[in-house]
Amino acid sequence: MTVASPQTDGGLLALHDGDDVAVATRDLSAGDVVEAAGRSVTVADAVPRGHKVALTDVAAGAEVHKYGQSIGVATRPIRAGEHVHVHNLGFEEGHRDHALGGTHTELAVPDGPRPTFRGYRRADGRVGTRNYVAILTSVNCSASTARMIAARFTPEVLAAYPSVDGVVALTHQSGCGMVPSSEGGQLLLRTLRGYAAHPNVGALLVLGLGCEMVLTEQIATRSGSGAFLGMPGVGTPPPPVDPVLADIPEDTLVESLTIQGTGGVRATVAAGVAAVERMLAAVDTRQRVECDVSELVLALNCGGSDGYSGITANPALGWASDRLVAYGAASVLAETPEVFGAEHLLTRRATSPAVAQRLLDRIGWWKDYTAAGGGSMDNNPSPGNKAGGLTTILEKSLGAVAKGGRADLAAVYEYAERIEPHVGFAFMDTPGYDPVSVTGLVAGGANVVVFTTGRGSVFGCRPTPSIKVATNTPMYRVMSEDMDLDAGRIVEGTATLEQVGREIFDTILRVASGERTVSEDLLIDGQTIGAEEFIPWHVGAVT
Known part of the structure; x- marks a missing residue:
């Protein structure tokens, strides 16, 4: 698909030769005479900026083209100059040529020195652009506790750790009431493991309730580990780490807690704050490299x-x-x-x-x-x-x-x-x-x-x-x-x-x-945005 260079001509922009519509580049009024792609039309009714104007007559049931492609069919006859929108344009899937490859574009590397940036090189070879301490919940039941822990690390507290970008509570609405081996269960686990292993995370506290279906050990354990991380004295080996799941880099600090195992919310908040405090000093030593x-x-x-x-x-x-x-x-x-x-x-x-x-x-x-x-x-x-x-x-x-x-x-x-x-x-x-x-x-x-x-x-x-x-x-x-x-x-x-x-x-x-x-x-009342936008995709039944 090729798009014409955006050059407006009297309030309309045609994107491809042969298009039936053009885009209004300003609010248009009935009676305005506008031009695009060598065609002059008189606007029939008010058309807001960004909306479409018909460049030619279109019969009912005929395809309407923009970008050189069909965008639907006319649900009634459309005259040149009319506003084209939901009142006269409808969806019809139509036919598309699904060629399986065959088009290759050679992208040339520009002359001159290669661009660089300063990032955090992790032990697995990947590079982070930020250096966070993440509190990742295994289940929604531990979400409020995770937020209570993160709230203790205000901008004033974090000012002592200039190389740390923040302490973020990553909470969600699932983790139990599901079949762990189901498509939805595996998808959630893959998402949580992906965040745990992310190169922008320098340290990780995994927080659970203690009786959920997604275990903290499944998130916090590295492949080859023989004990639950952050749970001294527990001798039962953790579930094996699925090779499809992202593995946590060796230089990512990892601890885990459960509310039931720690003695309730108040005790877990205190233990979680102490864990994050232990990790902050070490994470702050990480330095950006070219x-x-x-x-x-x-x-x-x-x-x-x-x-x-x-x-x-x-x-x-x-x-x-x-x-x-x-x-x-x-x-x-x-x-x-x-x-x-x-x-x-x-x-x-x-x-x-x-x-x-x-x-x-x-x-x-x-x-x-x-x-x-x-x-x-x-x-x-x-x-x-x-x-x-x-x-x-x-x-x-x-x-x-x-x-x-x-x-x-x-x-x-x-x-x-x-x-x-x-x-x-x-x-x-x-x-x-x-x-x-x-x-x-x-x-x-x-x-x-x-x-x-x-x-x-x-x-x-x-x-x-x-x-x-x-x-x-x-x-x-x-x-x-x-x-x-x-x-x-x-x-x-x-x-x-x-x-x-x-x-x-x-x-x-x-x-x-x-x-x-x-x-x-953006900081308002000590809060910024970005943590609540952590929303794993939920697929399947909640039981």
């Missing part, structure tokens, strides 16, 4: 998308992603329900038919999964997406895949599966719901997140920093304290797509070296 750009694992995500997402922020992020992949780094797209309708643009870029088929298999799983719940894959976009100009999931997905640039698709991962270093461009199967999606990517090892938004998502993330890119300038101006970059300048005409892409790339390197994102700098 690391090659190829050590980055970038998570690509979007939320609160609008009609500009696929024109500005997403393709600019795609440019930055391609640059990272050219240098040998990993960049991972996700949100399977939000590539539905555009998956054929990814399968044709797969490095092998097997990689392409794995993506199609996950799409098939989602069709069955949504149908079993009484829904379908077109239960999207959200009300906010529609207010921003997106009408069908096909349109939304075509804009979303732009985050993945042009690089070959080298791998498809299941949720929270360990991402191979230097894999290039890959895809991870996740829901479209932002916190759940990013949780899976971070569990896989992502050490930087770039998050694009058109409506103003304030998504923060710990222990991995989240760089937020606004798709349009008006929203950026209103929410500048929550946005790191303004990609809306591409449509405003004050920056090119490549210039914003370079800004994103440079920002990734600076943030990886320790520069704080706006969400990390």
